[in-house]
Amino acid sequence: MKRLNSQLQQDGAPLELILLIRTLLAGCKEISFRVSQGALAGVLGSTLSENVQGETQKKLDVISNQILKDTLRDSGYVKAISSEEEEDVVPCSADGNYLVSFDPLDGSSNTEINSLIGTIFSIAHAPQWMKPDDPSAFLQPGTQMVAAGYVLYGPSTMLAMTTGRGTHLYTLDKTHGGFLLTQANVKIPEQTSEFAINTSNQRHWEAPIQQYVADLIAGADGPRKKDYNMRWVAAMVGDIHRVLCRGGIFMYPFDKRNPKIPGKLRLLYEANPMAFLIEQAGGLASTGEGRIMEVMPSEIHQRVPTLLGSKEEVESCLEYYVK
Ligand SMILES: O=P(O)(O)OC[C@H]1O[C@](O)(COP(=O)(O)O)[C@@H](O)[C@@H]1O
């Protein structure tokens, strides 16, 4: 089976980017091991501290964040890091050529129930003019990403990765510790009968999504004349992996509860990297008003409404916005 290295070379990734990706994944392998230890290693449960999002941090949020910071900070490739668990950017090497944004542990609410969790990351060039502690350099649209991916800590540890030449899936071979290519050039089915959304938020949604989801649930008896099934892993990394594997539409839409916060998911280290993977696999990634990867960020922890998945189904969903 092909190794990650040779696929990245085949996709034309520059050597330094390949070395950076390998360094980041070395951190993810350590997280995979710590996660698999669970209660044996005392890594389950919450801490007493809150992150900049106002969420109580899980022990694994803090552990994963520290592992990735320690792994990347002195690598020499990275100028600065932005992380879900860090209020400000983390300065690294002044002559580093890359910026890395990551969600060290996605699906935190799943840690205690031994369910799917993961790490999500995106990589962009660091502007020459930038000082390592300057957050403004991260305020680039997603179209500027040079690589993105996630590592899914599930029954097997899997990697989904793109450098802009298709989306590929890899499986961690725990016998020799390398990621091996298990599915090249993923193509998401354009049509689907599977949707994912947290319906407990329904009363807070805007009218277009209310109507769109109502029509999905109406199934063959409704205007879509087709039955739909629902799934919700409560970990974006798990829901998006399912979409890459068999199609579907994943939604975390605008929510009227607090109009200043237009969604739950964060642009830099959740929505953008997933949008890059989905688009490179032939799917669509929208905020409802436009392409996620064209959103111009105004701050590093900015949130966006998120609609991702099978091309024709996302298009059908967007028609409700036009109506
Ligand atoms: O609790 P809800 O509304 O189901 O939200 C689940 C969503 O929140 C998240 O867990 C947020 O990510 P974090 O766990 O990294 O904070 C997503 O992975 C997931 O899609």
Ligand SMILES: [Mg+2]
């Ligand atoms: Mg997350």
Ligand SMILES: [Mg+2]
């Ligand atoms: Mg997280």
